[in-house]
Amino acid sequence: MTMAIEKLTVRHGLLEAVRGLTLSVAKGETLALVGANGAGKTTLLRTLAGAHPAHGGSIVINGEDVTRLPAHQRVRRGIALVPEGRKMFASMTVAENLKLGAMAGRKGEWSIDRVVDIFPNLRKRLDHKTGHLSGGEQQATAIGRALMSNPEILLLDEVSLGLSPLIVDRVYASLDGLMKSGTTIILVEQDLARAMGVADRVICMLEGRAVLEGYAKDLTRDQVTEAYFGLHRTKAGRVPA
């Protein structure tokens, strides 16, 4: 077992953004979180990464409870987040951003050369400031920066947001090898077809709860769409009690 989340509750002030969520993610699995805006997907990812505090429940990784650990210590334990909006260090170059990804000091196979192998467009941009890059190049840098920490669990928050379909295709094509390499991936994606196409398992969230959970191959687009809008709960997926 790579990650076990038990009765996780996360708040934004008085609002409960994640409500008693329980789920587990196996090593090497790609899990897609889908749901409407405000469903709690991004909050969940940020909480898993340590960027937002949990109000209740627990997050256990490889048997270690990391619920109260700050973000930088979770990176050292193998969690890396590609945040929504990319969050580049705009005044720094691509190479510097990638080197920052290795600050956690985890040993592994990722290097700048390997990152530019999967994102070839970055090779000629290594000395450019990330603030001057296109959205796709920034996204590639953000993913590369996360990979440089040699993560066991990669959290991808809306990597297609604000990018043209062509660029999104390229980004996902680059991630394909990663998904097959044994890295555990939890991704938040608004594009249902794409999420169901790349993930092993899909969880649909609504108002902070998982309302539909199932293997991507067992779910239909209509079932997920209905759960997405809270129309009704299907029998194909397992609905948590």
Add this chain to the structure above:
Amino acid sequence: MTNQIVQGILLGGYYALIACGLSFMFSVMRIINLAHGSLAVAAAYLIFVLSERAQLPLWACFIVAVAVMAVAGWLIQRLILDRSARGGQLLPILSTFGLSMVIENALFEQFGADTRSLASAIGDLSWDSWELPGGLYVGKLPVLIFVTAVVLLAGLQLMLSYTRIGRAIRATAEDPDTAGLVGIDARRVNAVAAAITLVTVTIAGMFLGMRATFEPYSGAPQLLFAFEASVIGGAGSLWGTLAGGIILGLAQTCGASLHPLGFLIAGHGVFLIILFARLMFPDLASMPARLIRRGAAA
């Protein structure tokens, strides 16, 4: 006039040196350290005590003082600034103001109001000079201070650009939350930055003691000159700090040549004019640093 320009540039080196730590702390932690001048004076007293009372050679006094002040910087960040920063932007400023009061009064309690100097520890260097063609005399100590300022600023710039801790400092300054997400411990990085700041403050304090006398309340004018040089050069810009120091030094020496009271008035006047110009024309903010970088590249 040539003499005033040369002396003004050399004086600017001292102002850049004293402003360096203030500018560094502002650029990295966004904290205006009102205890900056008092900390420089405290460093001067520490070197004075080690030199006069412990009879250590000056280089040994400097090394001990750097180590002590670096630890003090780390502690100030962890115990005062880190905690007060959680209360908003104003609280760290008030905290450093309080810290300066504590330092000044502690020094007064310990050493009294007598003025002190490190000039005796450096012998001839405090007054010796080189004669240049055209009847120009440049003091060896001002030249040493200017060179030290340039080396220190260049060293800080290289450290920020090419070292692991430098990248971490820049990332933390730009976005501390995202820095945490790439594995950077922002609290530790800020503590390291505060320690580096206090090392620069120690160097400035040592030269303050070599070039002039100091007493427990000498920190306020040092803070004022450092603040003026930082703002003239573009707050937070290291090379801009050197430009700001030189502009301030030139204004003061030229002002002094026009009128006995012109030294301070000209400096403050130039500061206010540039501050006003910056508010009216924001692009001016990065101009001194741009000019220096362009000059260095040429």
